[in-house]
Amino acid sequence: MKGPRVTALLNFLGLSDVSGGSIWRALAAECIGTFFLVLVACGSTSRGWNEDYAPSVLHIALCFGLTVTAMVQVTGHVSGGHINPAVTVGLLVSGQVTLLRAILYILAQCVGALAGAGILKAMTPDEIGALGLGSVSLGRSMTAGQGLVVEALISAVLVLVVHAVCDLGAKEPVGCSKVAASPGPLAIGLAVGTCHLLAVPYTGSGMNPARSFGSAALAGAWENHWVYWVGPMLGAVCSALFYKYVLQERKVEQIMPQV
Numbered sequence: 001m002k003g004p005r006v007t008a009l010l011n012f013l014g015l016s017d018v019s020g021g022s023i024w025r026a027l028a029a030e031c032i033g034t035f036f037l038v039l040v041a042c043g044s045t046s047r048g049w050n051e052d053y054a055p056s057v058l059h060i061a062l063c064f065g066l067t068v069t070a071m072v073q074v075t076g077h078v079s080g081g082h083i084n085p086a087v088t089v090g091l092l093v094s095g096q097v098t099l100l101r102a103i104l105y106i107l108a109q110c111v112g113a114l115a116g117a118g119i120l121k122a123m124t125p126d127e128i129g130a131l132g133l134g135s136v137s138l139g140r141s142m143t144a145g146q147g148l149v150v151e152a153l154i155s156a157v158l159v160l161v162v163h164a165v166c167d168l169g170a171k172e173p174v175g176c177s178k179v180a181a182s183p184g185p186l187a188i189g190l191a192v193g194t195c196h197l198l199a200v201p202y203t204g205s206g207m208n209p210a211r212s213f214g215s216a217a218l219a220g221a222w223e224n225h226w227v228y229w230v231g232p233m234l235g236a237v238c239s240a241l242f243y244k245y246v247l248q249e250r251k252v253e254q255i256m257p258q259v
Contacts, residue, residue, distance in 0.1 A: 017098045026079035030105050031112035033071040033083035038116030038214045041067040042134025046124060057200045064205075065193025072185040081185070084208040085109055086232035090159035090240040096166065106210070113214030121218050135219040136204030136212050136228060144224050150202045151231025154195035156239035158207065161191040163243040207232060 017023070044063035047054040072081035080097070082088045085106040092102040121129050138147045165184040192207065199205035206212040212228035215221075 017101050023101070023104065026101075027104055027108040029075035029079040030082060030108040031115075033075040033079075033081065034109040034112035034210050034214075035116040035119075037064075037067050037071055037083055037208070038113045038134065038211055039120050042117065042211065042215055043120050043124075045132065045134045046128050048128050048131045057197060060200055061193045061196035061205075064196050065189040065191075067189075068192045069185045069189030072188050076185060079105070081188075083109060083112075083210075084158070084232075085210050085229075086155045086208065086236040087159060087162055089233050090162065090236035091166075093237050093240040094163060094244045109210035110213055113210040114217055115214075117214035117218040132219065132221075133215065134211070135215040135221040136206040137221065138224055138227070139202050139204075142202060144227055147203045147224065147227045148231045148234070150199050151206055151227060152235035152238070154199050154205065154207050155232035155235035157195055158188070158191050159236045159239040160243055160247075161187055163240065164247075203227070203231075209233070 041060075041064040044060055045055055068083070071083055075081045075083065080091070082091070082105055088097065088102050088105045088109070091097045092099065097105070117133070120133050124133060138144065165187055195207060196205040199207070206228035209229045209232055212225070216225050216228075
């Protein structure tokens, strides 16, 4: 007979959670969702098609926000629609997904991001691709510490919105599958777009470690790359804990007086 500590550990690890056939559908959803995010949204940052063409911050923010909206709608009912390691870590911290599922999700997201970046590079002329296809870097005079703060804050906004959409009171087995319900995808997409409006000049608005990784791998741009992992993860953890212990409404059992 298993003790409560052993049971709690097994539940946290999630061995049974990843042993069924549905995990493969969820991993495929995370992979394809991140694939299209990188392919479409990072493609919107391409410039140099003619002398006058360069995407504006609004252009990029809209493309990222709308692409995230679409992909969360597509994958939300299958995997929870994370398509972002920071979101996965945030939901792990708040108890919405198990450790093994979180690890597998992050691997699938990185594979999808690499594939998306690879296809984007292959279909883009070399002279255009050489100018950068979504690879992120710190803005002029920005220090790594400042970039870390920006990435943490914008990721915290996203993870707060995700938790609000999910309603932590409902323990969904795949980690917040309620995210696919309207207006969840739109709210998440708006959070992404809004944060891009702020952060593109500062850090390029990585906000998503897998998206930053895919673009960096294809461009070979690894300078300060750690900022785009540590910042979003730090923001996600703080945001998840804040929502769980401060904002989440707790049900209080009514104590009946003895007579």
